[in-house]
Amino acid sequence: MLLSSWRVCITETRVARPSDYGAPEGAERIFFPEDPFPGSPFLLSPSFEYDVDLNSYFRNPSFVTMSPISQLGYARNIAAFLSFLTSARSGSSWRDVNEDDHVAYLIWRRRDASGPRVSGATWNREVAAVNNFYRWAVRKGFVAANPIPHHARDGRSHTPGRIDDRGSSPTTYSRDVNRDNIEWIPQASYRRWRDTGMKGMNADGLPRPAFRGRWATRNAVFCDLMVRTGLRLAEQSSLTVFDLPSEHQPVSYQRF
Helix, strand or coil: CCCCCCEEEECCCCCCCCCCCCCCCCCHHHHCCCCCCCCCEEEECCCCCCCHHHHHHHHCHHHHCCCHHHHHHHHHHHHHHHHHHHHHCCCCCCCCCCHHHHHHHHHHHHCCCCCCCCCHHHHHHHHHHHHHHHHHHHHHCCCCCCCCCEEECCCCECCCCCCCCCCEEECCCCCCCCCCCCCCCCHHHHHHHHHHHHCCECCCCCECCCCCCCCHHHHHHHHHHHHHHCCCHHHHHCCCHHHCCCCCCCCCCCCC
């Protein structure tokens, strides 16, 4: 990993304690406090410094109510922007960033031939994460202005750095994202994919001798549950038997 990269870390569920550290009675909760947000992300600078002000963003109410996947995505997008400041903007601090830095990041991410050339949808997610962070930083007084330019939703210009920007949106959002491009797979096509890919069946519904998949029925049930419930992968993987309906509840199963 490059020395200019910010690192995304995850708060441990429980801090490891030495078996005998000679602390007086009652001092354990001072030296080893329980983290109120286990599993939440935090950032370390390229020199492994922990910025208390910056990382307090990951404890604010609007952030902790996000799903774990969204939290991790926001943390990675913010870290990527900060890494760009370190490597390409003369090591600028997140406190001193301005609109020129954001525009330079836009050019590198989307247009530079040597850059990643990300899609409009990816760029919009990155802008949303960084914008959310700097809106919070402005409210807390850590920065003077949001480096991401905004425009009012009625088309008028927006005052830079304004704290209450709920009636505006980032000007640098990509316009080449087709939000209505939603493709649906018919149920029959899904069942064909499931039976062929997960269960190892051929077109006639018979087992393929060459199929070497393990736990085919379990994997097929896992796919069916995701399709029926819309759960995310991490959410469904963490389900336990206590989360399932009891046999005494009304039956609502339908063949898919």
